[in-house]
Amino acid sequence: MELEKRGVVAPLLVTSTFLPLVEAQAKARRVSPRVVVVPHPVGGLNEQELAERIEVAAGALLPLADEARGSA
Amino acid sequence: MSTDWDVAVVGAGVAGLSAARVAAGAGLRVVAYDRMAPGGQLVNLTSVHDHPAPGETADSAGLVSRLVAEAEAAGVVMAFDEVTRVRSGTPVRLEAGAGAVTAQVVVVATGLGPGRLGLPGEEELVGRGISTCAGCDGPLFRGRAVAVVGDDEWTAEEALELAEVASAVTVLVPGEPRWDADRARRLAAAERVEVLPGVRVTALRGEGVLAAVVVETAGGPRELAVEGLFTYVGRRGPAGLVEEVPADAAGRLPAEGLGAAAGTVLVAGDARSGAVQSVAAAIVDGTAAGEAAVAARRAAAGPAPGGSASAAGPWLRVVDPTYGVPADEADGAVPEGGGADWTEVALFSNSKPNATELLRGVGDRLQEHWGLAELGFASKPNASAAADKDVIDWLAQRYKVVLVAVGD
Numbered sequence: 001m002e003l004e005k006r007g008v009v010a011p012l013l014v015t016s017t018f019l020p021l022v023e024a025q026a027k028a029r030r031v032s033p034r035v036v037v038v039p040h041p042v043g044g045l046n047e048q049e050l051a052e053r054i055e056v057a058a059g060a061l062l063p064l065a066d067e068a069r070g071s072a
Numbered sequence: 073m074s075t076d077w078d079v080a081v082v083g084a085g086v087a088g089l090s091a092a093r094v095a096a097g098a099g100l101r102v103v104a105y106d107r108m109a110p111g112g113q114l115v116n117l118t119s120v121h122d123h124p125a126p127g128e129t130a131d132s133a134g135l136v137s138r139l140v141a142e143a144e145a146a147g148v149v150m151a152f153d154e155v156t157r158v159r160s161g162t163p164v165r166l167e168a169g170a171g172a173v174t175a176q177v178v179v180v181a182t183g184l185g186p187g188r189l190g191l192p193g194e195e196e197l198v199g200r201g202i203s204t205c206a207g208c209d210g211p212l213f214r215g216r217a218v219a220v221v222g223d224d225e226w227t228a229e230e231a232l233e234l235a236e237v238a239s240a241v242t243v244l245v246p247g248e249p250r251w252d253a254d255r256a257r258r259l260a261a262a263e264r265v266e267v268l269p270g271v272r273v274t275a276l277r278g279e280g281v282l283a284a285v286v287v288e289t290a291g292g293p294r295e296l297a298v299e300g301l302f303t304y305v306g307r308r309g310p311a312g313l314v315e316e317v318p319a320d321a322a323g324r325l326p327a328e329g330l331g332a333a334a335g336t337v338l339v340a341g342d343a344r345s346g347a348v349q350s351v352a353a354a355i356v357d358g359t360a361a362g363e364a365a366v367a368a369r370r371a372a373a374g375p376a377p378g379g380s381a382s383a384a385g386p387w388l389r390v391v392d393p394t395y396g397v398p399a400d401e402a403d404g405a406v407p408e409g410g411g412a413d414w415t416e417v418a419l420f421s422n423s424k425p426n427a428t429e430l431l432r433g434v435g436d437r438l439q440e441h442w443g444l445a446e447l448g449f450a451s452k453p454n455a456s457a458a459a460d461k462d463v464i465d466w467l468a469q470r471y472k473v474v475l476v477a478v479g480d
Contacts, residue, residue, distance in 0.1 A: 002459070003420075003476070006468040008412075010420075013430060014478045017207070020133030022478055024140050025109045029152070036434075041211040043425035050426055054433035061434055062441050065473065069414050069442075 001031045009068045013057055015040035034068070036060045073151065077103045079365045080166055080175035081148075082155045082313070085112015086351055087341025087358035088181030089139040089148075094362025095177075096146035100369060103175075104143065105168065107154040111136035112183050113342075114351075119207060121229045123351040127254075135351070158314045164336055169461075176372065177365040180325060181340045181358060182310040184349075187303035189221065193276050199423070201282025202301050206230040212425055213238050213300040219285055221273055222304030223247060224349075228255040230302055235262045242296055244287055245269040246305060276301070309343045320345045338364055412472040418448030420459075420467060420476045427477040435475055 003010035012033050014022050017040035026033050037060075038053045045053065079095040081088045084106035096102040109115060114132040123130045144150070157167040163174040186204045188194060194202065203209040206220075210233060217240040220231045227243065228251040235241045241264055248269050249256065259265050268289065275286035277295070284297045309324030314337055317325055324345040327338075340361035341347060341354045417438065419431040428451065435447045448471055450463050467474050 002464055003468055003474050006464075008468055008471060009473045010476050011473075012476050012478045013434065018133070018478055020131070020137055021109070021111065021115060024111065024133065024137040027137075027140060027144070029150070038430070041208075042427060042430050043209070044212040044214055045426055050429055050433070053430055054437070057430065057434045058437035061438060061475070065438055065442070068473070 001026060001029050001033055004031050004033055005029070009034070009065070011036055011061055011064060013038060013061075015042055017041070034064055036064065073149065074101070074103070075171070075173045076163070077101050077173065077175040078369055079103075079177045079179065079362075080155075080164070080173065081105065081179045081181055082158065082166070082310075083112060083180065083182035083341070083343070084110040084140075084143075084150065085181060085183050085341060086114065086135075086139060086354035087183070087343075087361070088112070088179065089143045090355050090358025091179045091181060091338075091340050091362035091365065092148040093139075093143040093146045094359050095179075095365045096143065096148045098362075098366040100366065102147065103149045103151050103173070105151045105153055105155050105166075108152065110140045110143075110150060120351050121225070130351075155313070158337060160315055160317075160337055162336065177336045177338065177368050179338045179340055179358075179361045179365060180310060180314060180343055181361070182313065183342045184307035184309055184322075184324070186307065187222070188306040188308075189273050189276075189303055190306055191273065191276050193278075197276060197278060197282050197301075200280060201278060201299055202276075202303065204303060206233040206302055209300070209302075210234050210237050215239050216299045217242070217297060218300035218302065219244055219273075219296055219298045220302045220304070221246070223250045224304065225251045225255060226349075227251070227304045228259055230304065231265055232258055232262060234300075234302065235264050238300070239264065241265045242298065243267040244271050244273060244285075246272055273301075309345075336368055412470065414442070414472050415444055416448070416471045417442070417444055417473040418450060418467060418471040418475070420463075420474050421449075421451040422477045423451050424477070431475055431477050438473075438475070 013036050016037055019037055036057050038057050042053055078100035079102045081092045081104040084104045088104055092102050092104040114136050120130045120132045120135060153168040153170050155166050155168045158178055159165040163176050164178045166173050214237045216238055218234055218238045219242045220227055221244045223245045231241050231243045259267055271287045271289045273285050274288050277284035282299055282301055284295050285301055286293055286295050309322055311319035311323035319325055324343055325339045326345045338361045340357045342349050419435045421428040421431050439447055450467060452459055
């Protein structure tokens with residue numbers, strides 16, 4: 001969030017359990033972070049499960065990144 | 073941001089946010105400091121037991137959100153910095169990373185540090201087998217053996233939560249369990265849980281990651297093969313934070329009367345010697361500290377003209393519509409990341425298991441999508457630590473896009 005405040009496009013890859021906490025922190029810091037949510041947890045997953053998380057995250061991130069670059 | 077406050081709260085957990093809300097609600101100018109993020113211990117918990125009522129469970133993130141929202145609605149300004157020293161006086165002086173500030177009243181509500189055993193090699197294994205959060209790290213130990221060290225209600229709840237994923241949960245109780253009959257019954261009924269009272273962990277085994285613990289039992293030493301160790305003992309208070317205020321054996325600060333540790337320095341929540349460690353108690357304690365701060369300011373200001381007391385002390389409360397709202401960037405200022413090119417993309421890992429792998433996987437997709445030559449990379453040394461300022465500076469100056477991993 002500090003990076004976003006300093007002009008960097010800084011999407012947060014957040015596991016679902018931590019999303020409410022990220023939202024609370026964002027509110028306290030007066031920022032609106034770009035958030036990509038993946039199912040919790042990420043740790044402990046095998047290769048296939050992690051690949052599925054990556055697909056989910058990439059599917060959300062790429063249009064978000066394109067939009068940020070396009071609107072710059 | 074101002075460097076002179078009516079009230080400064082050190083620690084934006086349950087007690088600190090409660091104190092800050094009450095003081096700000098009475099019209100005082102209040103700043104609440106936290107090293108990383110608001111929420112205190114709740115940040116590392118997925119659920120809170122015995123809240124809002126005994127036997128009930130609440131979502132911890134939701135509770136944090138509510139406490140933060142209420143504090144901010146009252147006018148509390150949040151500051152993310154580490155207060156390293158509190159020097160009593162009038163005003164009280166606080167030393168923080170970004171510089172010193174002063175306040176007429178300070179509420180110390182830092183809570184307690186994470187559970188620690190005080191054994192050699194322990195810190196190196198934190199995040200590599202040793203944890204203090206079953207909800208966060210429990211899934212990492214699915215199908216594996218873990219141990220839990222502690223004797224209180226929270227220890228029992230964490231053990232029960234771990235029993236849902238781990239292959240075996242051994243609860244190592246230093247003395248006798250202090251949890252209630254209902255939790256004792258649930259532990260006894262859990263197939264994969266074994267409670268060992270009267271044992272002491274004496275050594276940790278493992279190269280890079282935890283492999284086993286050695287415990288001293290009435291029958292002699294015993295080695296337990298566990299990959300996870302969840303510790304709920306040895307939590308320390310903020311000893312040394314407040315100048316010339318001695319701490320008790322657990323590092324907590326003493327309180328006389330209504331939390332007064334040193335004149336205009338008050339102590340609230342788990343940081344207070346003798347505090348009951350529960351969410352409900354922290355709310356009550358924090359609220360009392362906030363009210364004490366208001367009373368201290370009223371007393372310092374003397375009687376109000378015409379006999380009417382103002383909460384803020386000064387008799388006229390000037391309402392500044394921009395109060396608490398950070399100033400906009402100066403006109404024409406160029407944000408640091410604004411100078412970098414869109415080809416400058418980096419990953420920033422929180423060092424949790426698989427976080428870097430996830431970032432690299434997603435980063436690879438973005439690299440391919442945008443035809444990037446390379447990706448930068450940085451990481452925190454561990455997930456519990458705040459990001460290093462120099463690393464943030466470097467990322468902000470060098471890159472246009474930084475993908476950041478949050479969570480487990």
